Amino acid sequence: MLSKRAHALKPSPTLAISAKEKALKAQGVDIAGFGAGEPDFDTPAHIKEAAIKAINEGFTKYTPVSGIDPLKDAIIEKFKRDNGLEYKREEIIVSCGGKHSLYNLFQALFDEGDEVLIPSPFWVSYPPMVELAGAKPVIIETEEADDYQITEKLLKKHITKHTKAIILNYPSNPVGSVFTLKNLEAIGKMAIEKGFYIISDEIYEKLIYDEYVHTSIASIDKAIKERTIICHGVSKTYSMTGWRIGFTAGPKEIIGAMSNIQSQSTSNPTSISQKAAIAALNGPQESIAMMLEQFKKRRDFLVSGFRSIEGVTCYNPKGAFYVFPNFKKVLGRRYIEKTIDTSAALTTLLLEEFHTAVVPGIEFGKEGYLRLSYATSMEVIEKGLERIKKAISALE
Numbered sequence: 001m002l003s004k005r006a007h008a009l010k011p012s013p014t015l016a017i018s019a020k021e022k023a024l025k026a027q028g029v030d031i032a033g034f035g036a037g038e039p040d041f042d043t044p045a046h047i048k049e050a051a052i053k054a055i056n057e058g059f060t061k062y063t064p065v066s067g068i069d070p071l072k073d074a075i076i077e078k079f080k081r082d083n084g085l086e087y088k089r090e091e092i093i094v095s096c097g098g099k100h101s102l103y104n105l106f107q108a109l110f111d112e113g114d115e116v117l118i119p120s121p122f123w124v125s126y127p128p129m130v131e132l133a134g135a136k137p138v139i140i141e142t143e144e145a146d147d148y149q150i151t152e153k154l155l156k157k158h159i160t161k162h163t164k165a166i167i168l169n170y171p172s173n174p175v176g177s178v179f180t181l182k183n184l185e186a187i188g189k190m191a192i193e194k195g196f197y198i199i200s201d202e203i204y205e206k207l208i209y210d211e212y213v214h215t216s217i218a219s220i221d222k223a224i225k226e227r228t229i230i231c232h233g234v235s236k237t238y239s240m241t242g243w244r245i246g247f248t249a250g251p252k253e254i255i256g257a258m259s260n261i262q263s264q265s266t267s268n269p270t271s272i273s274q275k276a277a278i279a280a281l282n283g284p285q286e287s288i289a290m291m292l293e294q295f296k297k298r299r300d301f302l303v304s305g306f307r308s309i310e311g312v313t314c315y316n317p318k319g320a321f322y323v324f325p326n327f328k329k330v331l332g333r334r335y336i337e338k339t340i341d342t343s344a345a346l347t348t349l350l351l352e353e354f355h356t357a358v359v360p361g362i363e364f365g366k367e368g369y370l371r372l373s374y375a376t377s378m379e380v381i382e383k384g385l386e387r388i389k390k391a392i393s394a395l396e
Contacts, residue, residue, distance in 0.1 A: 005132065013124055013363040017347075021357040032384030033357040034372035037173060037322070039239040041294075043276075044287045047238060050279035054272045063268040066259040067094025067247070071274045074281040075232075075247050082205070083216045085225065090252045093259055094277075096269045098203050098233035098246035101258075103129050104265075105199065105229060105248060108257035110135035114164035119150055120365030121324065123173045123201070135164065139365060144315050144326065148177035152186035159190070165197040168217065171204040174364045174371040175324045176299075176317020178208075184217045188224035198228040203246075206237045206288050208319040209296050218249075229254060236320075237288060238280040243273040295321050298374040298381055305385045309392055321375045324361065328368035333395035340395060343367055354387040 017035040024031050054060075066072075072092045079085040095101040102125070110116065110133035118126050119140045127137040140158050142148040155166075166187065170178045179187075191198050198217055205214045218228040229250030235241045248258060262268075299316075302323045306314035311329035331341055335353070340346050343360035347370065350356045361369025374381060 009128055009132070014359050017351075017357055017359050020351065024351075024355070029355055031351075031355050031357055032380050032387060033376065034374070034380075034384055035357045035359055037236075037373050037375065038241040039236065039291060039321070039375045040377060041239045041287070041291055043239050043243070044280075044284070046283050047240065047276045047279045050283075051243075051272050051276040054275035059271050059275060061271060063271050063274060065263045065268050066255070067092070067269060068271075068274050071278050071281075074278045075249070078281050079230075079249060083219050085216065085219055085249070087249050088252070091249055091255055093248050093255050093262070094269050094274065095246045095248065095258075095262060096266050097244040098201075098231060098235060099125060100244070100266065101231045101233065101246035101248045102126075102199075102201065103132075104258040104261050105231065105254070106130055106133040106135070107261050108254055109133075109197065109229075110164060113162060115160060115162040116164060117155075117158055117166035117196075118365075119148070119166075119168070121148070121172070121174050121361070121369070122167070122365050123169055124363050126167055126169075136162075138163075141365075144313075148172065148175050148315075149180060149183050150187060151183055152190065155187060155190055159194055159196070163194060163196045165199050166191070167199045167201065169201040169204075170214075171208060171317070171319025173204065173320055174322045174359075174361075174369075175315060176320045176322055177315070178212060178214070178318045179217075181215055181220075184215065185220055188217055188220050188227075191227045192223050196227070198224070200228055200230045201232075202230055203233050203236050204320040205232070207292065207295065207321060209292070209299065210318060212318050214319075226251065234277050234280050239287075239291070240273075240276070240280065243270070243276055245269055245273050245277040295374065298376075298378060299323065301378070302372065302374055302381060302385065305389075309389055312392070321373055323372050323374060324364075324366075324369050325372070326369055327392075330392055330395065331368060335391075335395055343370060346370065350388065350391055354391045356384045356387045356391075358388075 021033045072089045112134040114135040115138045116130045130137045218225040233246035303314050306325040314325040343362050347360040359371040
């Protein structure tokens with residue numbers, strides 16, 4: 001009855017974990033939740049006020065499919081201010097969240113037989129969205145010991161005549177890693193030489209630590225910019241996950257194709273949210289520093305905590321709000337009568353027996369790891385980390 005496409009597609013694992021967490025909480029179970037990738041802070045007041053003003057003024061109708069001009073202008077100004085990049089309105093599209101931006105882009109860019117390079121660990125939705133567009137995900141394995149970098153040598157091993165694009169996510173979900181300028185330059189040079197596109201997912205751009213400065217690959221030179229499509233949004237930076245505003249900047253032919261696809265699916269993003277996004281991009285930015293200060297404290301606590309567990313290592317994230325600890329030396333041990341031999345089995349144990357919700361690393365392309373979002377309170381973090389320590393100590 002269902003299409004092959006629907007049969008082959010599985011739900012987002014992060015959303016599935018969140019659903020299980022909520023179901024247990026509804027039963028009265030105290031769950032320490034690390035699943036959802038959304039800031040726990042409220043949307044800043046001036047952004048909410050802009051939305052209320054839009055409602056009161058009757059700005060509740062359809063808008064142009066690709067977004068209103070004042071929001072496009074705010075996005076253009078953001079790229080100029082933050083990244084030194086120049087765009088025109090026809091090179092910008094606003095969509096219903098960052099995920100929707102990527103989905104539309106993949107539908108506009110990929111065909112059957114195309115290959116899309118995806119560094120691992122990867123955000124869980126990249127491979128299925130590539131497959132929904134008929135293309136083939138080609139996974140590039142990066143390693144913790146190498147700072148999760150893509151080098152020129154590693155990239156060359158995976159490029160074929162069918163390579164259509166590479167997806168870069170920096171800072172990364174799930175690792176919080178970034179790419180060095182040298183490696184970004186090498187990727188850009190290779191894209192020009194071999195004729196493939198760079199899809200640069202920079203949604204965590206503002207959430208960076210330890211004096212790191214974000215460099216968009218499109219800002220390196222004009223030729224690289226012409227082959228780069230930047231996907232971005234307001235969800236993470238301004239704690240606006242539910243407002244559903246993402247945006248894309250790139251060559252006008254690609255942006256135009258995305259607009260045509262959007263016109264036949266969702267049509268315009270929410271009018272009210274567009275007004276709120278203008279206030280977010282153009283208004284006070286102090287809330288970002290406040291969030292960053294808290295995120296850094298949580299990161300430091302979690303990294304230190306995981307490193308204190310025998311057999312566990314933990315990469316220190318340079319951005320975003322996730323940790324990706326390595327449990328490979330723990331797997332294979334037993335809990336009562338059951339062998340805990342995979343990250344999924346460890347995730348199930350933590351949720352069902354120790355009431356802690358995490359996401360298995362295999363969903364991000366790396367077995368033996370767990371992903372935890374620290375976009376939650378220190379109270380939850382302290383409680384959850386203690387429960388994880390108890391779980392690991394209970395393994396034989």
